[in-house]
Amino acid sequence: MTVPSVLVGKVVLVTGASSGIGEATARRLAASGHRVMLGARRTDRIAALAEDIRGNGGEAHHRELDVTSRDSVQAFVDAVQDRYGRIDVLVNNAGVMPLSPLAALRIDEWNRMIDVNVRGVLHGIAAVLPVMRAQGSGHIVNIASVSGHRVDPTAAVYSATKFAVRALSEGLRQESRDLRVTVISPGLTRSELAEGISDTAVREATKDMLKIAMPADAIGAAIDYAISQPFEVDVSEIVVRPTAQG
Structure with missing residues (x-):
């Protein structure tokens, strides 16, 4: 089995790369010498980000991506495979967080969180797993949350999706001997997630x-x-977590 060397740069897919953690991750990994493929629905943003990374000496490409669509995720992965002939890392980062009390019955928002935060992760795993198995190596990084370790008022459904991400990751890890699985659980992080909260008081x-x-x-x-x-x-x-977070 040939293990890719970090010295030549790993091929890394980043979902939800248009802002926040996804954007910061793409910049960091490109600066470390990795080749990054950026995916998000907001193609204008990822196009500008890819251009900026290239302008700073990194290697980056982009493609429109909707993680709730299995076809979209598969096309994203196929495009990377066609370009590089391998996939070393998938960063399953895309997520939404429209917090609200359960009694508010914002069922459409619950379903959206399930579609993006859980099905989106599963779509990513399903698309890259055959590639990584065939090449004998790979690394799947799933972004969970401290809300996947605890539950707070207004965050019940969001926490449920992040608990699910941790469960899926642990199951995949235990089933795997030739690929690595990492869960990253961020605490309070500067991002645009709060902008998606429709409940004014919670926002x-x-x-x-x-x-x-x-x-x-x-x-x-x-x-x-x-x-x-x-x-x-x-x-x-x-x-x-931030040092100041309880």
């Missing part, structure tokens, strides 16, 4: 909490660390 409370949020690059650094370890070392889970 404002969340923005207030985000005053202590850490920069998104803290998560990019954690991912960079995990994927840079020797093949025989699997960093299974990392929790990263």
Whole structure:
């Protein structure tokens, strides 16, 4: 089995790369010498990001991606396979967080979280797993949350999706001997997630909490660390919080 060397740069797919953790991760990994493929629905943003990365000496390409569509995810993975002939790392980052009390019955928002945060992760795994199995190596990084370790008011459904991400990751890890699986659980992080909260009171409370949020690059650094370890070392889970977060 030939294990790809980090010295020549790994081929890394990043979903939800148009802002926040996804954008910061793409920048960090490209700066570390990896070849990044950016996926998101907002193609104008990922196009500008890819151009900026290339302008700074990195290698980056982009493609429109909707993780709720299995066909879209498969096309994204196929495009990377066609370009590079391999896939070393998938960062399953795309996610939404429209928090609200369960009594508000925002069922469409619940379904959206399930579609993006759970089905989106599964679609990514389903698309890259055959490739990684065939090449005898690979690394899947799933972005969970500290909300996947605890449940707070207004976050029941969001937490449920992130608990699911951790469960899926652990199951995949136990089933795997030739690929690595890492869960990254961020605490309060600067991103656009709060903008997707339609409940005004919850949105404002969340923005207030985000005053202590850490920069998104803290998560990019954690991912960079995990994927840079020797093949025989699997960093299974990392929790990263702002020092001030309780």
